[in-house]
Amino acid sequence: MYTQVLKAQWLAARLPVVLLAVLAFALPLLTVTYGGSLEGAPTERVALWLFAAQKVGVLIPGLALLLGLLLGIGAWAPDHLGKHVYALSLPVPRAMYVMLRFAAGVTLLAVPVVALGIGALLASLSVSLPSGIHAYPVQITVRFAMAALVCFAIFFAISIATKRAALAVLGVICGVLLADLVLGAVGRGDAGTVTSTVFLLLTNWPGPLSILMGRWALFDV
């Protein structure tokens, strides 16, 4: 059953998966466009290297978000098109079907993750770093995998959520913005206090989106 679902999902999402895998492979290699040997290199070159690593690093959580978005929504696209008739006709409980879809999506996520890992490894092997600077290919790959998983889970759940659930999420977002407006109007807080508090709660550990934050540089101290 899993193989069938995986096959169907692959057929539906192979183009974005392949494109994102190519992108994921290329991203870490962008860091080493400044050359391959940094041992004994002038300080400015090392600085450029680190800046480049940080700039490229910023793109990696963005890629995880894109990957999660495309695969999360794509996981349910055929079902939405077929009005869920195929799913209802299967002799499996709904929860099992959702699990199968999720597992198939996670399997497809692994393709760009592995591509990024290979790219990061090649980039790390292609340079000789000065002392004090290290490469983190494994850490960046594992973190990318977890970030992609979180993003995938979010969009996977949103895609299959009921209208009531979607309205509830929208209501919470509007409520936060409204609370800011009200507090600002009565002079009890600066503009954006509630929004920024919620954002900080989500993006600081143990917030669920904290995995997307922090540093993502392949080469770092």
Place this chain on the structure above:
Amino acid sequence: MSRSPWLLGLLLVVTPAVRAQAPGERLAAARALVARAESLEAGLKHDDSVAQAKEGARRHATVFTSGSLTVLLPAFTDDAIGRRIAAGATAMLDDIGAVPESFVGALVVVSDYAMNVDSVIKMAGLGSRARVRLDAGLHPDTLADDWKVATAVGRAYAGSRDRDWNAWLPWNLGVGWTMTRDGQAAVRDLMTGDTRVGAQCLAGDMRGCRLWFGLDRDPNPYAVRFAPAELRRMLAQRFFYGGGSGLMRDCLGGTDDACVRATAGGDLLPPVPAGYAARGSLLHAVRRQHGAPALRRALADTVGSLGDRLARATGVGGDSLLAQWRTWLLTAGGQARVRADVRAAIPALVFGGLLLFAAAGSGRWR
């Protein structure tokens, strides 16, 4: 100086030509002109005194306080703005945490543009406090903002430290230092300053960091902290006209020994390779990682080298402290380098699991 002769002259010049007059008529006319000039002058004096009175009222010193901080600003400062300036300055001083409250409480920060300062200070019972000058623009919108007030206090405190600290501390004690702006400047200084010790520090050599910061009492700091070529380059940048002493000319001409001897006096170049933003970063790293009391202890200490004082105050060996600072700065405020440990994974996995559970429990066709 009286303005009557000038006004009289002006009136004579601008008075249109008249028909020929008899001597008596001319005298009367001249008297009338003088009377007119005096009248104008009296009017101008009156206008001046009215303007002065108005200006005096606008700039009359007004007291604003926040915590231990007392600031005297001109009266034209809006009340809310004055309070915001005092509160903002207090927050900035708390942020660096280097200045003891007792020091702040013994000062009164006085704007250059406030008038009747003595009487206001006397009336407010602030006569025993030392005055700190606040140089600020006259326009109400650009008047002494919180940073300027906090900087004035920081500068006063830096000036009150012993000779070693006084020479080393950033001019404003690192008040208002931010990771976004000054942290990047410090990193740029470390990376592009192009000194040998800076490069060593960047690469993780703590001895290089000690030299870059000038934390040790080196008998000849220029010889230890700079390579002759670096001294030559810096001298050439600063003294582009090629003048100066014979030693400097020899240095610029390529004699290494002359570079060290030319700079040994300390008048030509700063003895510390690290710039003010970088030194501020060390103060802030100590503040963030060991707390404000540790920083205050270090700045109050007068025994030994600056490195020894920081080590005593923080309880961390000098090299370890510098290693902490280096990681803190290069990782933009202590954010760990890319991490993929269990701590990072737990929220991601729990949240992913919850969403899967939610998706499995309810959906479009249920």
